Amino acid sequence: MRSLIVLLCAVIIAAVAAPAAAEYADVVLNRRAEKEGVRPVIFPHWFHRIRFQCRVCHAELGFKMRVGANDVRMPDIVEGKFCGACHNNDIAWGPDRCDLCHSGKPGLVTGIFGGHETNGPGRW
Ligand code: HEC
Ligand code: HEC
Ligand code: HEC
Numbered sequence: 001m002r003s004l005i006v007l008l009c010a011v012i013i014a015a016v017a018a019p020a021a022a023e024y025a026d027v028v029l030n031r032r033a034e035k036e037g038v039r040p041v042i043f044p045h046w047f048h049r050i051r052f053q054c055r056v057c058h059a060e061l062g063f064k065m066r067v068g069a070n071d072v073r074m075p076d077i078v079e080g081k082f083c084g085a086c087h088n089n090d091i092a093w094g095p096d097r098c099d100l101c102h103s104g105k106p107g108l109v110t111g112i113f114g115g116h117e118t119n120g121p122g123r124w
Pocket of ligand 3: 033
């Protein structure tokens with residue numbers, strides 16, 4: 001019994017201490033945004049992956065499964081590619097809602113962060 005409790009504690013501590021796994025965290029996309037005068041983009045991965053299957057984005061929409069690997073451009077989004085496949089005022093709110101995507105603190109670099117680090121709308 002005692003060793004079981006110790007084991008359970010170890011498991012819980014490991015789970016709490018583990019760095020935010022990609023699926024649960026926010027992705028910051030800032031290859032160009034800040035250089036071109038808008039705030040970095042916060043993409044709440046968890047929020048999306050509980051609503052859609054991985055393959056929707058990582059196969060059908062062509063998002064490579066590596067942070068920073070995708071050259072997402074604003075004109076592509078407006079034309080309905082990448083984020084714009086859903087953020088089109090139909091499946092979800094549209095590309096005119098700049099601040100909902102460009103919500104990152106200035107200075108954030110492209111990468112994965114826990115929701116509390118980005119000031120974004122991420123829920124994880
Ligand atoms: C709504 C679209 C969407 C869905 C659904 C989605 N992802 Fe992602 N995923 C992304 C985007 C966007 C990125 C960031 C790509 C970038 O930075 O260029 C990403 C990044 C990743 C990464 C890279 C993390 C790293 O460390 O480099 C992994 C792994 C990943 N996703 C796995 C998954 C898995 C597994 C699922 C399903 C359970 C999933 N994704 C569902 C859009 C999505
Ligand atoms: C497969 C469809 C799909 C794709 C692709 C997608 N989204 Fe979303 N997104 C949604 C839906 C649906 C919602 C919920 C909209 C609502 O609540 O009205 C949402 C909500 C959001 C939210 C708000 C989350 C919250 O906490 O309310 C942000 C921010 C967001 N998306 C950013 C992005 C960005 C940035 C990309 C591209 C990197 C992207 N999304 C790609 C479907 C998608
Ligand atoms: C659905 C999410 C979303 C919305 C809404 C959105 N953007 Fe973006 N935007 C992105 C993503 C993702 C990138 C790529 C970020 C990066 O890697 O620098 C981007 C990049 C940009 C860039 C960098 C240059 C370029 O062409 O890619 C500018 C400027 C920009 N957006 C302006 C805007 C403006 C202005 C609005 C509102 C009219 C807006 N965005 C709305 C997601 C969004």
